Amino acid sequence: VRVGSLVAAVAAVPGVRHAEVTRLRRLHPVRSGGGSPGPDVPPSGVLRLSPLEIARLDGDSARPENGWLTLDLRGGR
Structure with a gap:
């Protein structure tokens, strides 16, 4: 998963002036690596990702373990 792809x-x-992945x-x-x-x-x-991993972003607040995205929006019209 590339940060640059997400920012792009x-x-x-339209209307987005700034995007940043925090x-x-x-x-x-990862189970094999352990730790933090x-x-x-x-x-x-x-x-x-390892060959057997799949990146998930379900966006289901009831299952945050399946990935989530938070947008911090400011300004606008």
Whole structure:
């Protein structure tokens, strides 16, 4: 999952002046690696997945473990 792709998708929306990813990480640590989930945004700008992982963003508030997206909106007309 590339930070640049997420920013480009949001920036393409008419009226958006600024887009920034402040957190992109796994909710749970990878089982084989253990430990903490890592930095809020990978230094490389890419959240790498193993061949058997699938990135999810269901957007279901009843199941936040399946991924969520929070937008901080300011201004507008």
